[in-house]
Amino acid sequence: MSLLIPDTGLLFWMTLSFLIVLGILTKFGFPIITKAVQKRSEYIADSMETARLAEEKIAALQKEGDAILAKAQEERNALLNEAQEIRNRMIAEARGAAEAEARAVAEKARADIEESKRKALSEIRGQVADLSVRIASKVVRERLADEGAQKHLIDRLLDDEINYPS
Amino acid sequence: MQIKNKIRSIALLFGALFLLLPARAAAEVNVKEIVFEHLGDSYMWHITEWNGHEVGIPLPIIVRSHEGGWHVFLSSRLEHGAEYQGFYIASEGNHAGKIVERNAAGEEVRPSIDISITKNVLALFISCTILLLVILPVARWYRDGRMTPPRGFRGAVEMLVMNIQDEVIKPCVGTQYQRFSPYLLTVFFFILINNVLGLVPFFPGGANITGNIAVTFLLALCTFIATNFNGTKEYWKETLWPEVPLWLKLPAPIMPVLEIFGIFTKPFALMIRLFANITAGHAVILGLICVIFITASMGAAINTGMTIVAVAFSIFMSFLELLVAFIQAYVFTLLSAVFIGMAVEKHTTES
Numbered sequence: 358m359s360l361l362i363p364d365t366g367l368l369f370w371m372t373l374s375f376l377i378v379l380g381i382l383t384k385f386g387f388p389i390i391t392k393a394v395q396k397r398s399e400y401i402a403d404s405m406e407t408a409r410l411a412e413e414k415i416a417a418l419q420k421e422g423d424a425i426l427a428k429a430q431e432e433r434n435a436l437l438n439e440a441q442e443i444r445n446r447m448i449a450e451a452r453g454a455a456e457a458e459a460r461a462v463a464e465k466a467r468a469d470i471e472e473s474k475r476k477a478l479s480e481i482r483g484q485v486a487d488l489s490v491r492i493a494s495k496v497v498r499e500r501l502a503d504e505g506a507q508k509h510l511i512d513r514l515l516d517d518e519i520n521y522p523s
Numbered sequence: 524m525q526i527k528n529k530i531r532s533i534a535l536l537f538g539a540l541f542l543l544l545p546a547r548a549a550a551e552v553n554v555k556e557i558v559f560e561h562l563g564d565s566y567m568w569h570i571t572e573w574n575g576h577e578v579g580i581p582l583p584i585i586v587r588s589h590e591g592g593w594h595v596f597l598s599s600r601l602e603h604g605a606e607y608q609g610f611y612i613a614s615e616g617n618h619a620g621k622i623v624e625r626n627a628a629g630e631e632v633r634p635s636i637d638i639s640i641t642k643n644v645l646a647l648f649i650s651c652t653i654l655l656l657v658i659l660p661v662a663r664w665y666r667d668g669r670m671t672p673p674r675g676f677r678g679a680v681e682m683l684v685m686n687i688q689d690e691v692i693k694p695c696v697g698t699q700y701q702r703f704s705p706y707l708l709t710v711f712f713f714i715l716i717n718n719v720l721g722l723v724p725f726f727p728g729g730a731n732i733t734g735n736i737a738v739t740f741l742l743a744l745c746t747f748i749a750t751n752f753n754g755t756k757e758y759w760k761e762t763l764w765p766e767v768p769l770w771l772k773l774p775a776p777i778m779p780v781l782e783i784f785g786i787f788t789k790p791f792a793l794m795i796r797l798f799a800n801i802t803a804g805h806a807v808i809l810g811l812i813c814v815i816f817i818t819a820s821m822g823a824a825i826n827t828g829m830t831i832v833a834v835a836f837s838i839f840m841s842f843l844e845l846l847v848a849f850i851q852a853y854v855f856t857l858l859s860a861v862f863i864g865m866a867v868e869k870h871t872t873e874s
Contacts, residue, residue: 359620360562360802363737366637367564370644371741378651378713379745383705386658390684391704393665400670 488518554813558806562731563620564643566598566612570726577602580726582645586610587636589626598639610634646730647738650717658712687711687856695860697868703860706749710742711856718801718848722841733851734801736794743794746859751786754866762786789862793855800851804844811837 492514568580581599588594588609600607601622604614613623613631622639623631640648661680664673673681692704717738720728732738754762762782764772771778811833818829 360559361736363740364564364641364735365737366639367641367643367647367735368737368741369638370640371647371738374647374651375713375741375745378654379706379709381655382658382709382712386655386662387684387705387708388701389662389665390658390681391688391701391708393668394681394685396668397670397672 485518492518552813552816554810554817557813558809561729561809562734562802562805564641564735565620566601566622566639566641568642568645568726580645582640582642584610584622584639585637586622586634586639588624588634589632594634643730643732643735643738646720646727646732647717649727650713650720650732653720654712654716657716683712684708687853691853691857692860695857696864699867702753703749703863703867706745707856707860707863710745710859711852714742714797714852714855715849718852719845721801721805722844722848731802731805733797734805736798739794739798742797742855743790746793746862747787747790749859750790750862750866753863755869757869758866789858793858797851797855800847804840804847808837808840808844811840 492511495510495514566584567582570578570580572578581597584594584596584598584601586594594608594610596607601610601612604611609624610622611624613619613621616631618631618633621633622637624634626632657680661673661677664677672678687708688700688704692707693700696703696707714733717732721731721733723729762785763779765778765782767778814833815826815830818826821829
């Protein structure tokens, strides 16, 4: 069977061409493809890893941000509370002070009134005394020219004194 | 049921046909000649016949005669049994279809060296060129270090390359796969392209390259070299002094002899498997096509019926061969990888 006997000519050319093809593809063909694909899959794996890390970082940052926000909120609330307190206290203080002031003013007014009253009383007392003296002196000066007139005068003077106290 | 009946009737028809064959066909169509002419090699690339003239591509003949001296001329000089510079194509005998010359004693002998560019050689050059034109531009595309996956044809080539590398070469060869992956990938694509081109019925396809024993011999030889020239100590120890009961090794070295025999039978099986599969596929398709011409003389009805059957079957066979083209390339690569892996990988059976 000629089919089963390798032909030397074809074998020669086959050897030559196959080895050339093998050489070329080994140098410029398959290793470049496989290496590039390998590099690409490494790159993809790296990218995935980087993305995962970035995502983690973002999640951490978000958490941190949330914490900061919560803390700020808390601080704000505390500040607000404090301010409220201060306000209340100030109002209370102011009110106390105002009350005290008012009380002092009222006190002073009362004292003044008291003083004026005392002064007036003493003045009145002085004037009464004075009047008494004046009336007495008038009475004494008129003499008892007329008993009736004298009596009438005393009544009138007394009326004056009582109705229009000086 | 209907389909089954149809198949049965077709089979019966076929059986009847084959009963008729020897009586009628021999005179008109020599099937064996046609099939063997296609499966074998020739000095001219016959394409068709036109108005009684043969249309084909004349190919250069390169021979060295026994007297010494190279002769280079076109095969068209030898057409129709013509003789040129003392060379002619033998029509019968041991060298039928080959270039022969007459030696001093007047006997018909082959030239001392015949490296003519025959049909198969030219087809081989064409397929090698196609292989390079497919792989190299794809490889160049990666040179820029781009990181996006390729699309279209490049994507398909990359997918095939990476599939063979990851699914076949890596698991079979083991840790040293990178050393052997270019060879195995080349073998895979070389066989695949030649198989597929062999299925194309016209130029530049149609040659039966991977169904030629010289081609499969060289491929198997390469695997043989890759296997045994890279064998580890362990591999040779397993071969020459395998771990079997002592009486299998002494006094008669039964197992070592078997193992050494195995070194040669493994690549031999590779060679025969590829050759036989491709040759058989081509032979079946050719046989089916020949049925049309054989039945031409049996009347219009039989001829029409058989033509339909034969075309249907050859379409089926062509699809099958397309599958076989891939499978055989895959199997050759897979088994080569397994043999290389057995030789270069450290065995883990002991641990």
